[in-house]
Amino acid sequence: MRQAISETTDASSRTIGFIIWRTKQILDDCEETPAVLLPSRATLYRLFDKLAAGTHATGSARTRRSVSTRPSGPFGEVPASAPGELMQIDSTPLDVLVRMDDGIAEKVELTAMVDIATRSITAAVLRPTAKAADASALLARSVTPETMRPGWSDALRMSRSVLPHQRLLSIDERLEHSAARPVIVPETIVCDHGKVFMSRNFRASCRYLGINLQPAHKATPTDKGTIEKTLGSVATLFAQFVAGYTGSNPDRRGRRLEDGPLWSLPELQSLLDEWIIAVWQTRPHDALRDPDAPRHAFSPNEKYATLLQSCGYVPVPLSGEDYVELLPERWQAINAYGIRIKYRTYDDRELNPFRRQHSGVAAKKGLWEIHHDPYDVSRIWVRDRQGNRWITVFWKHLRRVGVPFGELAWDRACEQVPGGTEEQIADAAAALLRRAHDGPAPEKERPVKHSRRDRRVAARTRATTTDRALPDPPSANPAHEDEADTDLAKVIPLGLFDPLANPWRRP
Known part of the structure; x- marks a missing residue:
């Protein structure tokens, strides 16, 4: 029965009855094993409950594959003590319908990058289909200040936030009218083996900006669990509050969403940028607790301001030729x-x-x-x-x-x-x-x-x-x-x- 349960890892989900049937087939095919008198059906069901605990053998196929790739030992984590020392990047479909031209309503892809030390989302881009050029543009947006836009509240300015605006302004003049989003220069980026991040263009862009690109193990999402969790948080904290939310799977999707009010792609991008500055960067994060004061959870902006005292800040201005290089x-x-x-x-x-x-x-x-x-x-x-x-x-x-x-x-x-x-x-x-x-x-x-x-x-x-x-x-x-x-x-x-x-x- 253990063999029958292990065979379900990459197969489609089936019922317990199929597992019991497969167990009988394995016994019949084994020539060295004499005829075995199987116990009752109720006993086999109880045996399955014990052997299949935590494997999702009859549950979601996606969850079953994810569980099978987890390491057997305790989870490890690469420490990051400075902004940009270790960052993670990934793409995922955003569970929101967008109104495009000619009445077309489609979902878009979100490509985002998160800093491990501060949990800051340094950049996020929405596109109909993620391309290598979008990932390269994400690198440039991470090292470029987010300028205040018309309609944004003055409370979103960096000068009104916990970030040390005056000290940074003396180093980087671009921060004069910037929003309260940290400017972080990546040193190492962890990514999966998607064609966008393994493309020659994205790898060349990382080399040009002096960034070390570290691909994760194949089919091992635990190697970049922070960005996976961050993208999931964007779905629960932002996407479900947006008109046209579709849910994470067809079972959760509503009816006739295409006929309702939907945002255009530029409008949704602006809303996402504003949400990152107004909500995500100011929201306390459980992973940013101080060991000396574990009851206090820092926000990404507060953690960045704290680490900046010991790590410093070096601006990376980009020109038009840098854009062509990327x-x-x-x-x-x-x-x-x-x-x-x-x-x-x-x-x-x-x-x-x-x-x-x-x-x-x-x-x-x-x-x-x-x-x-x-x-x-x-x-x-x-x-x-x-x-x-x-x-x-x-x-x-x-x-x-x-x-x-x-x-x-x-x-x-x-x-x-x-x-x-x-x-x-x-x-x-x-x-x-x-x-x-x-x-x-x-x-x-x-x-x-x-x-x-x-x-x-x-x-x-x-x-x-x-x-x-x-x-x-x-x-x-x-x-x-x-x-x-x-x-x-x-x-x-x-x-x-x-x-x-x-x-x-x-x-």
Whole structure:
């Protein structure tokens, strides 16, 4: 029966009757064991209750797998005595529906990072689907002060909190109008083996910022129990109070949540940021009790202010070039026509000296280092190692599309135009985004009913572009632009996201 119970670890949940049946099969298959006279059914049930205690053999399959990965001995914990000495990062679906464009209601993913020494949530990002670029942006947000936003109460200012604002302001001028959230520079980050954190981009971002990345053991959530518990606390302390809360599983989900009032993704992100500052950072935490005064539980802000007396603070200002460094990278050749990525051609006059040339990086066979933003395909950045600079290269057919969009919309347009040219795919992407912008038309004016997948792609694309800063584009046209196209109609300038204009500064 112990063998039959152990076989249920990775299997689907079954009843006690199946375990007893499986026990009989194991006895019958064993040639060395003579015929065994089994006791009564009631006795077998009592035996199962003793042997299966604490294994969840007939309960939740998820809980059963989690219990099986726990270590047999006492739990250990790596001590952390300074802010940023040890941090943990993870992603999980947030149990809240978000209203996207065209009426689409979907759940989003929450990626957050917590400091072990102070239990501070240094950054949290909501996205339709977590990508490596989001994890890299999380690192930058952790070392960047959270600026006060319109509508926030003055009580959330760092100057009104327990944090030593005046002492920190003399070191870092960015804290003058910041909110009461600690700025913590990570030294070591523990993560799981998800593709977002094991990606080449996230590991390169950690190396660039001097962060030691420590992957946990596979299928061992106890190696990063703090962030697991923190994400669970976000669900119980924040998510269940938000309109559109779905519950942790389908058994807890209400009816017709899509028809009720729902927040948009930027609005929910702002609410989450405000909740972290107003509630989480000021809430007493049981893990932050002082051994000399165990009855007093510190809040994350109070613990940070206490540790700051002995650990100090060193600001890490980030520039626009640092933002480009944290974007996903790829290595390609610069051909006579420019650079081609997923049927998109990027070209500029500044690439003329480097066309069909060796980059000087022998380890990459002479290919050139290129960084790109998965949420904005309008431009890429090429590293010029000799000039120690980044070259901004625009998409050749940029003016065919009226709004910024990302890889998700482009991939969907490629599916709609199989074997099409670059111009046809660009027009298909523009049509997809135009439908998302116009919204649903009246029933009499709807010539074609678009698929739910088209609406979902358009909604997710706009959810990751509406909150980006869009300054005016440069006056120069991208290289190799067809001059005849500009004479047919008036060209409306497209607002572009300029990372070299200090993107970390929030209004």
